[in-house]
Amino acid sequence: MKKLLKKSLVLFLALIFVVMSVLPVAASQATSYSYTLDDEGELVRTQDAYLPDRTITNLGLSDPEDMIIDDENNAYIVDTGNARVLVYNLDDEKVVTQIDKDTVGSKDFEGFNSPKGIFLTKSGEVYIADTGAKTVFRFKKVNETKYEFVRRYDRPTAPIFADTNYEPSKVAVDSGNNLYIVSEGVYAGIIQLANSGEFLGYFASNKSKLTPQQVFLKIIYTKEQEKNSTLLNTLPSTFSNVFVDAEGTAYSTCMGKGRDLLKKHSTNGTNLFKNVIASSDAFTDVIADSNGIIYASDSKGYIYVYTRDGELIFCLGEEAGNNDVSGLFSSLTTIAVDNNGNIWTADGKKGFIQSFTPTEYATTIYKALQEYENGDYTDALKDWNYVLRLNQMSVLAHNGVAKAYYNDEEYDKAMEHFEIAGNRSGYSDAFWEVRNKGIQKDLGAVLTVVIILIVLSIVIKLIDKKKVLRTKRKQLGTKLKELPVIGEIGYAFKCAKHPIDRYYDIRVGKNGSMIAATIIYVAFFAVYMIYQTGKGFIYQYTSVEDMDMGAVVVGFFAILILFIVCNFLVTSITDGDGTLKxxxxIPAYGIMPLMICMIVTTIMSYQLTYNESFILTVIMMIGGIWSIAVIFEGLSTVHDYDFKQTVVSLIITAVFMLIAAIVVLVVIIMWEQLYDFLITVGKEIIRNVTGS
Incomplete structure (x- = not known):
């Protein structure tokens, strides 16, 4: 019996092993991570968007610089090192032909020198930018394997072009056959030529921006120093690539520091992207597919995918270095997309092309984006909700859900998802609709309450002809003012109205106290913290989690104490009459206007939209200017200064505060170094004593 059980168990385990060995195993083939943006605009890991698929290494490529794919999935690869353009069919996996001197067979075409850029028109014409030959070649497709040389676009002869460098590295052509040429070493912009070769001007020139350091140096440097200084290099970033989609919209990439390195242009060259948050300083290529999805590559090995509005969908990749890993690159030079939605790239150093297949996560996002663009909000909502099941914190998906709800006029739900996505602009639009509906619904009730209150006020005045109620109210107010601390705190309101007279009373000792001033300072700090962290979502950019509360508390009161001490010391040596008390x-009894405006602003931030932000700005400006004026008058009155003396004392106070801060910082650094030294010595002594 036992032997039978053992045999049965062995057979059962063997059967399980056999079945498991033939079952399909799902495993991620990703060799790099995919990233997207969180609600604070930071890159975070997300599900794999693309998986590396085919790596083609047997094409004999040498330094491939550019690639474009036609409607028949023929990849036109600019093989710079071999001075040719290779045409490779991605479906049949075979070389169709190549464009070079031998295959073209024209006496007017002597071959390529250093081709680097390519563009393919709808009519099948091929434009190739050749840096070494300093020209752009144009070819016409005769059949699958034959291309006919049409003409070349040499250096423009227009006087305005002058001595501008003309070494075309990238080229694109619009529906009117106008050429957009990126030339190496040209900072004025993208060179634009007519089909005839006539110079039309520069398209989408970049602007240089001075850093604060450069602004300061320009102020203090002489003209001679400016010429010789490398720190004052104000040349704008150069364009690295250009692309024109089927609708005639131009896209461009730039290399270098700064913003706006990826652009989508209007017909006059203006950048249509407000702000591309996630981009690269080493973009090499950009394309847009038929659905408006934008793909960009950078030399570091990263692929970026954006919506038609410039919102990052995801990025993927990393540098391979000297490792041969599928999906990683030593130098990613170009990017293209085939008819199946696969991304194709080329490694300029190692001479191979690589494809990436989109995952279900990526294809669902693209599907939802397209459905939304087509007005299919119900289908888009379903797909976005499916994306959220895959990634609950997808900002893009929450934005998509919110927009779908917004267009279906479900504004409350839209607000909820806009808030999760951190989209304040969308939240503001949805909130405006909710508020508008609320006003229309409750306006009658509000007006009724207001009318009732007005009538009650009139009735009370008629009944209280002898002003008994008014007298009792005044008596109650007087009793409250007579309470030691409350009356002294309330005195701050009087200082705001009549600063000269009220600060004079403080000067002669009639009003004000240290306790009341301390309470006001603590109250102001509490209001300040609420103002910083408690505003409505639209206006709240700081979260409590991101704040170093200890540093905020110490910094606030340290600056306050530093001002009080330094001002007292300065006025003591400049004949000021004010005591330290x-x-x-003085500041405590002057900050009441600002405190009140902070409270009002915080409350109103829950009821105002983005378009009404100027109201909050005006309120804070009024509060700030009012408080500064009151404190200024307080200093002038208490110290018995005129306007000029008060200004001078404040300037000297600011200088003293700066010096004191520097001294304290130096002392802290020295104490830290002394502490580290003593710890090191102590450890050395212990080591020598114990012998360990």
Whole structure:
């Protein structure tokens, strides 16, 4: 019996092993991570968007610089090192032909020198930018294997072109057959030529921006120093590539520091992207597919995918270095997309092309984006919700869900998802609709309440002809003012109205106290913290989690104490009459307008949209200017200064505060170094004593 059980168990385990060995195994083939943006605009890991598929290494490529794919999935690869353009069919996996001197067979075409860029028109014409030959070649497709040389676009002869460098590296052509040429070493913009070769001007020139350091150096440097200084290099970033889609929209990439390195242009060259948050300083190529999805590559090995509005969908990749890993690159030079939605790229150093297949996660996102563009909001909502099941924190998906709800007029749900996505602009639009509906619904009730209150006020005045109620109210107010601390705190309101007279009372000791001033300071700090962290979502950019509360508390009160002490010391040596106690009270009794405006702004931030932000700005400006004016008058009155003396004392106070801050910083650094030194010595002594 036992032997039978053992045999049965062995057979059962063997059967399980056999079945498991033939079952399909799902495993990620990704060799790099995919990233997207979180609600704070930071890159975070997400599901794999693309998986590396085919790596083609047997084409004999040498330094491939560019690639474009036609409607028949023929990849036109600019093989720079071999001075040719290779045409390779991605479906049949075979070389169709190549464009070079031998295959073209024209006496007017002597071959390529250093081809680097290519563009293919709808009519089948091929434009190739040749840096070494300093020209752009144009070919016409005769049949599958034959291309006929049409003409070349040499250096423009227009006087305005002058001595501009003309070494075409990339080229694109619009529906009117106008050429957009990226030339090496040209900072003025993309060279634009007519089909005839006439110079039309520069398209989409970049602007240089001075850094604060450069602005300071320009102020203090002489003209001679400016000429010789490398720090004052104000040349704009150069264009690295250009592309024109089927609709005639131009896209461009730039290399270098700064923003706006990926652009989508209007017909006059203006950048249509407001702000591309995630981009690269080493973009090499850009294309857009028929659905408006934008793909860009950079030399570091990263692929970026954006919506038609410039919102990052995801990026993937990393540098391979000297490792041969599928999907990683030593130098990613170009990017293209075939008819099946696969991404194709080329490694310029190692001479191979690589494809990436989109995952279900990526294809669902593309499908949802297209459905939304087509107005199919219900289908888009379903797909976005499916994406959220794959990635609950997808900002792109929450934005998509919110937009779908918004267009279906479900504004409350739209607000919820816009908030999760951190999309304040979308939230503001949805909130405006909700508020508008609320006003229309409750306006009658609000007006009724207002009318009732007005009528009650009139009735009370008629009944209270002898002003008994008014007298009792005044008596209650007087009793409250007579309470030691409350009355002294309330005195701050009087200072805001009549600063000269009220600060004079503080000067002669009639009003004000240290306790009341301290309470006001603590209250102001509490209001300040609420203002910083408690505004409505539209206006709240700072979260409590991101704040170093200890540093905020120490910084706030340190600056306050530093001002009080430094001002007292300065005024003591400049014949100021104020005592340390009075100087301590001056700011406290002057900040009430700003405190009130902070409270009002915080409350109103829950009821105002983006378009009404100027109201909050005006309120804060009024509060700030009012408080500064009151404190200024307080200093002038208490110290018995005129306007000029008060200004001078404040300037000297600011200088003293700066010096004191530097001294404190130096002392802290020295103490840290001394502490580290003592710890090191202590450890050395212990090591020598214990012998370990």
């Amino acid at each position: 009075q100087v301590y009270m």
